Amino acid sequence: MYRHAVFFTCLAFVPLTLGLASVEGKHTQHELVTLGLTAMLTLAQLTMLLGGRTLARALVSVALLPLLLALASYALPEYWIPLSSWDAMSRSLIDGLTLEAWRPALLATLGLTLLAVLIMTRTRSSLGGPLLLAMVVLLLGVQVSLARISLGAQLLRSAGDIWITLAMAALLAGVSVTALPGWRAHAAPLRRALVPSLALVFVVLLLWHHQKSVTERELRAATEAEAYQLGDRLTREIQDHLAAVERFANIWTLLDTPPSQAEWARQAALYHRDFRYLLNIAFVDPDSRLTRVYPASDLNLQVLGARLFDAQPAGRQAVSRALFEQRIGRTDVIMLLQGVPGIIHYLPIPLDERRTLGAVAMVISLPMLAETLFNEVDRQHTGLALAQGDQVLASQESQALPGPWRHVVQLDVTGAPLTLSVQPSHASLLQRLPRHPVVTLVTGLTLAYLLYLVLHGYTRLAHQHRRVHSTNTELRREIRTRSQLQEEVEWLARHDELTHLPNRRLFMETLEANTQxxxxxxxxxxxxxxxxxxxxxxxxxxxxxxxxxxRIGREVIEPHGGLxxxxxxxxxVACLPQTDSTQALAIAEALRQRLEDAQLQHHDGKVxxxxxxxxxxxxxPLDVAAIMQAADDALYRAKAEGRNRVRVAPSLTTIERA
Ligand SMILES: Nc1nc2c(ncn2[C@@H]2O[C@H](COP(=O)(O)OP(=O)(O)OP(=O)(O)O)[C@@H](O)[C@H]2O)c(=O)[nH]1
Incomplete structure (x- = not known):
């Protein structure tokens, strides 16, 4: 058994080594930490098996410290100790490492904590060994099934790496091999404590899983709604702007001549200042030449005078639509003259039904639009990407670890099919993730453990009580038997077994008692x-x-107060106190007669x-020997004189006479 335990425990080092070899990539510190903690517990168990209990306990204590910290960070509410505080604490302790980077997965944390307690308590059943073992097995099972479902979609890492699971399983096998024979010897009482506690663990796991799914779904829906809100707001803003620029275009229909630069700048400024993503508002003459532009930045002034038909072929269709068809024209995403991607809306300024004074160009710069979007959200914690189809136009990665969800919303930039993808960071989502599923899990498992301890204690007490009770009953029975025997012995010491009459001893005692x-x-x-x-x-x-x-003797003697x-x-023999010789003679005669009357016959018919x-x-004074001798003498005489008669001792009758 011992060799098996050592074998299984050593076996845990195989997946640990393989796990260590397979760890690679950026966010892998938590895997290293989990592997390290599992290795530490494996060493502790091995040391325990080899007899080094103090060293084993020290190793377990060292492993328990980060495990309990991780567990507290999972379970304590955000308003109590915010994630940022955990991070700060972690950074100051482990060389700038965030909590999320090193914290083992939830189920691995729980499983390792339970394993640590199991090793520490040396799998004693009175300290919950069987339940702790069963709980670790269950947690490993859940870990495996969760890992199979999907890890990517989980916000909270529940399951650990497969190598960690295998190492824990081997370690568990090592622990159980030593404990099982001892537990099997007390299978029935253990089962009574184990079954209800395990049922509670099952319920807790189901409840936890349900709550976890619901809270993650709710959080996901909430962040999705926020992303849609962002997209909606921007879309509405762009549409409002377009409507405003339409009004702006209408102003110039009252003129017969193109606006002066000063006039253009004054009017355009009113529209431009509220919309940061507009590169400029320009006036295009009927020959598609840019003649007025606002704001008069260096970039914009560079393109002043350019003939769009020549300079920007990609937008030719849109500008022709405005200038020749007097309808609003919109380009696709094109490379603007300023060298950045963008979209241009051309709004016609008609002179009459056929002729146009020119067109207003509303130039949306996509980098500026992206910048506007990026300003709307917390850059630290949210990753954003602006795209047209598969082509990413502008993106901003969050500085923190990205969360598992990316929400893609449509931006209606007046017809241009732009999409905005919003990806909150892992940390920002964790901050908002309700902790009650983890609290349920931790509290539930603790309650199940306490339930086991109570039931186990109660079962043991009941067992001891039953044993004491049965010993008491046995003892009482023994005492009763002994006192009966004692009574019997005492009775036999003073009675004759055949006739149940008092025996010679009791007779002598009675005689001596009648001294007076x-x-x-x-x-x-x-x-x-x-x-x-x-x-x-x-x-x-x-x-x-x-x-x-x-019987005859008793019937005759006892009514006279004799024995x-x-x-x-x-x-x-008979002893008759306060009976003189006359009375004694009469009683003796009565006795003799009664026997004769009883007609007990010899074989020849004689009575x-x-x-x-x-x-x-x-x-x-009473001289027992003398009185008995005298009586015996009288009996001898009765026999000698022919039997069946009473004779009174002469010597004592002499005393009577005297
Ligand atoms: N069945 C039975 N016989 C007993 C018991 N105790 C003594 N006896 C018998 O009583 C007989 C006494 O015989 P003896 O002493 O010779 O006297 P006896 O035959 O009565 O003759 P006498 O006394 O001379 O009349 C013996 O045979 C004993 O074995 C007893 O408890 N049960």
Missing amino acids: RRPLSVLICDVDHFKRINDHQGHLIGDRYLNRLG FARYGGEEF LTASIGVVTLVEG
Whole structure:
């Protein structure tokens, strides 16, 4: 497993090297930075695998710094920290480099940040390892699919270079190979935390993609509308000007003679000053000779006196139209006499229906028109190009990185098919791009991570709780069993298992407990010829008879406040406190009789009987051995005198008498 991890991690250096070799061109610093950061994380993982945790953490921390800065620049709103401030900060830190130039693509930034955290936390599942891994995989997937769709149309670079994606994938494989066996051991609880968090990540990615598309579309539409507005305004202005020059031409119809230079200059000045793109307003006589021109700049004065039919063949048709057909004539884009491209409108000044006094020439210089347009927009951030068909007449590149969109609008320079292409710079568009899709993405992924931590913590707690609970139950059961056993042991220590009567021990304890209660009588009862029962009817019957005797004994003795116990074998004893010998004798007789009445039979039909010895201690200290010996003696006598009888111990009756 370890060798696999090292292999995959080292494999990441292959796409990294290939990526480095393929980087070329102007705006590639961000690719270099991304490759560098990926290489740093790869090194960190390798160092971590080789046991150098401190060095690995240091490498990850160094990589995290630019990643977090990039992430903040993506997510923080423009009004809070404007792009220009980020740029200024970046320039001061990295030798004049703008933010956009070095900042890795959004998804690459996010993926690398998550990878860094994954390496830093050593893929521990309690710190979100499985989710971090799954999120990086998803981000890589989105990165690949976005790269396939189209990168050019994206304002915000979402996806990274394919080499970076491959390097990240190899690094990810290295990380997961070490972590997967550990995670598999806790698959069920991990799944419980992972599935809802991943579902949230999915929703967040979908939401982000939707918001991103909508905001970029809106921004694109807004900049497009601005471009159209610019074109419209200029078109309207040119048309207004043409209308004004028509009025200007009408003034001269009142004259019979061509206007003087002074008069021409005075009137033309009123029209010319508002329209900067007009090269001049000139008077053309019926022979197409330029006789008056305003403004009287050196350039214009050079062409004064030129005969247009000869000097400007490209405009001959337009000027003839005005001079001979008394209709407005317009040239295509032609090279003007002043040496610049332009368009000329000729407006006739009729004398009567057939004759013309001349024509007014309104000369639009295209460089000046372009200059007017270029003045309308921020030259720093917008690239402009004025074109006729495919031919670019004038252009101005923005100084910043151009944006991905170019809007082409038609300029109606009174019929001339000019187009104006407007291309806002990348930075100016970014300034206006709403940040909420990125905020959604970053916040959503953070929330998913927190959700995982909460669910994982909860699952672990629940698991521990269940274990504690089951241990408790087991413990309680064990305690119950043990206390039952204890009770049983205690009971068995003082009772006879067969008859459930108190045994000799309990009998002795009871006897000793009655030291003060006098008179105290003791009975010893022994079954007669019990051996025969066992021999002829078996031990089972013997046991049953002993049991029966036990029950009879209790029924007889206990109502007198006494204790009936099994002394051993087929011998039973009774202790009767506060019972004198007469009462004891009567009780013993009753016991004997009850047994006889029970009709427990021997194999030959004879009734089972018992002999009983009785002793009563009237007063004096209790000598257990003596009293038991006396009772035993009495029993012996009962046996000796023919069995099935009660005999009272003589010695203790003597004490009673005394
Ligand atoms: N079935 C059964 N027999 C027992 C138990 N305890 C003792 N015995 C039997 O009781 C018999 C006692 O026999 P002995 O001491 O010879 O006395 P006996 O046969 O009763 O004759 P006497 O006492 O002289 O009348 C023995 O055979 C024991 O095996 C018991 O718990 N169950």
